[in-house]
Amino acid sequence: MQGTPQFSTRQRILGAAEALFAERGFAGASLRQVTAAANVNLAAVNYHFGSKDNLIEEVFRRRLDELSRKRLELLAKIDAAGGAHLEALLDAFITPALELSLDRRGGSVFMRVLARAFAEHNSHLRRFLSDNYGYVLKDFAAAFARLLPHLDREELYWRLDIAVGALTYAMADFGVIQRRTGQSEREHREQMTRHLIHFTAAGLRA
Amino acid sequence: MQGTPQFSTRQRILGAAEALFAERGFAGASLRQVTAAANVNLAAVNYHFGSKDNLIEEVFRRRLDELSRKRLELLAKIDAAGGAHLEALLDAFITPALELSLDRRGGSVFMRVLARAFAEHNSHLRRFLSDNYGYVLKDFAAAFARLLPHLDREELYWRLDIAVGALTYAMADFGVIQRRTGQSEREHREQMTRHLIHFTAAGLRA
DNA sequence: CCTGTTTTCAAACAATCGTTTGAAGTCTAG
């Protein structure tokens, strides 16, 4: 009987794992630290997820399923509206991630976990992400290609690669700019998003 | 007596640690893996470096001292030449990192280690890097400010933060674009650098 | 209330972690 509603053991493990993976990395966060933070027995991880590797995958799945859905939903809306411009397309890609990073019921650190996945050159993890969520990037790439017909395929892919890097790095809050005192997290994030879209659109167009 | 010249125990440890930190992260690479790869006794790490944390710092110091020196040297040349333009400034920042990533006598994976340092939100490591090498970014920021007088301080810092993110991510080779078959590593890297400068310059200017 | 399933738990597993030890080996100056 606590003030906060009681989440299931599964959910508590996922939340604690997400936070600790963001802070200390996948290898750096131990299952004992995770289960202690989740207020759950150590064996619960292997009972519910089978192994630490499976837990890691599940941390991604929990967020990326919805994130990908929202991104493609916004992309579809833009496509339906006919001629979109670059900023709207970038907005469709970024906004769902922004919402996630502002979600107080968890998820506020997930983008950092996602950025860690890029840093891990772990081929297994990369394949998992590519196999399950690569189609999102593919769909967006096609939309960008339609909007930037003057760029040949190779040129476009290079620019998108760089753009994804800038977005990933920024959304993970890896930069040196700190939130100003008196500024809310939301204001800070929204300001970052504005600059991010402006910067990236210029880079793609140039 | 081997074909390759004999490096000192210290150097071999640093090289092996760099490679393994790049591949598996600081927590993910154990000292036993490092010493085995370096063909060196386990105790040698603590003898020569005191601790794993000190070894990590030394891995950075070995490369960043020279990298920072070269960057500032190129920056000084540009300043001396009078009016520079954005692309030259970005080139001064990137080229030393590019050379490092092409150095076959080691260093080819260091940029990946550096990117990992950003992913680690470890405050100790961040302070170490900021205290010892932060002045390089400061000097470059001042040069960018002179070149982009229409941007106010806050706007400039946001753009530079995003630009550093794009550079870090790309130089660490975190992207999805693979080197084409038949293309040398040098050609691949130089092509990446060209796109990177073009993209970033546009983002800063816009 | 009882039976069978699902979940939690303390305890232990072998393996690996960073670090320390003291002796053996290598080197260099006198």
Added chain:
DNA sequence: CTAGACTTCAAACGATTGTTTGAAAACAGG
């Protein structure tokens, strides 16, 4: 050649790693 400093080595330290176990607890439908 020898004394002393520097470096390497195998072995062990206690602590921590992911995972497994079998029993206790909680829950379910009949």
